[in-house]
Amino acid sequence: MALAVRVLLLLFLGSAFFLTIRLIVAEAEFRLDPEAALRSTTPSPTLSHAADLARLESSPDELRTAVSLNPRLSSAWIQLGLDAEADGNLPEAETDLLRAASVDRLYVPAWTLANFYFRSGDAAKFWPWAKRAADLTYDDYRPLLRLADALETSPPRVATRLGGGAPLLRAYLDLLIDAHRLDSAREVAGLLAARHDPVDRDRLAAFAERLK
């Protein structure tokens, strides 16, 4: 009896472990190359059905049904939140988007909430979610930086509020240079230079050359 329980327990833990690893790998693939990940995705019929329920063209009723069946379906919560926002119901929109973030601690709900608070003009709530999204960003910081930069006029403060990590500073520097905002870029370059990371030597040298 005890042996059977142990076997069942091991099977359960093994399945959970496999599922967790699979989700982590899928998430990483998507972050690194969303388009390739989309191309290679072959969801199981069950997952496909769940995804269908949360499709963007679904009605609110269908989405509510989806989240009642699976409260962890963050994509459906996000869609409900965006629908509510479009209908002018900001409290419900916020509730739904926060619900998405509570069941899905990855990038997308944080990014969506940062956008939501940006559109709502709620800077106090924007920054924590923007910081969280920045912490979870694997590759492209630029969309987030564009939002943050539009809210805050001081580039060093933008960088600090978003965590000030080296990858973020590099992306911010490139963004400002591309936008021909060289004075702002100089401030961010100063932050990057203060880190004394040899990796940044060429980037900073090229920028300095451009300033001459």
Add this chain to the structure above:
Amino acid sequence: MKSFAVLILGVMPGLVIAAPPVIGTATADGAFRLNGDTVITDGTLTEGAVVETVRGNLWVRLTGGARLSLGAGSRGKLYGDHILLEKGETHLENGIGFHLEALGLTIRPDRGTSTGRIGMLGSKRVRVSALTGGFQVLNARGVLVANVAAGSALAFEPQAPAAAAVTHITGTLTEQSGHFLLTDQVTHVTVEVTGQGLQAQVGQVVQVTGTLNAAATPVAGATQVVAATSVQTVAAAGAGGAAGGAGGGAAAAGAGGAATGAGIGIGVTTVAIVGGVAAAATLGGLAATGALPGQSSNATVSR
């Protein structure tokens, strides 16, 4: 939806100064491009935002109330009241106060409930399919070049600037208080026709080639005045073949290279030219002819 606009504009006075105006949201199944950046799932649209899809659709909700979607492989520049479609196809609904621009053409719904698909056909043509309600198509100068009725689809190809005033239309010539009117069978645009020998053609299906007289004010019921350089009587709608007429094809051939003067007839491949824009039904129209005025083609079309 109105409350969405009021809400956005009402609660973000601080943003109006610091940030570009928010015009709406974009949502996708997966990743899409927003101002050149890869964005996942959703993003905030500001005035002049460039959106591009790779796989799957992109749904856009604008604060003004318009809703549209972009198909896979589409790209457009979004403003609060219009989209500049550069590639692919868009589906418009709730388009009141909203219009689309492509290849210099302006495509606008004739009522708020109009829904339709507007897509690029290669790099030179635009297809407009009206699903519910109708759409008006105007050229770069604001001249009405077509009324696309619900349930129909037309393809458009702007001609070279030198031929911008060229008009070539087919329909029944009528008289109204001494003015001659013709509603083109392809574009459903009613024009006032001026020229010699028109009285004899009243009541007949004719093909008129001429130039737009932008300085003239059309009679009520018409949107523009066309000075005819060629008027040809057509035997019967859909029968094909020209039955002679006052003018001849030579004049038409000289009008911006628009007409061949040979094999003139109306049928599934009829091409109209209004305000320097060629238009044809997409089934057997521009797509079937393969080439349009100024291009080499042996297709028998009405030009």
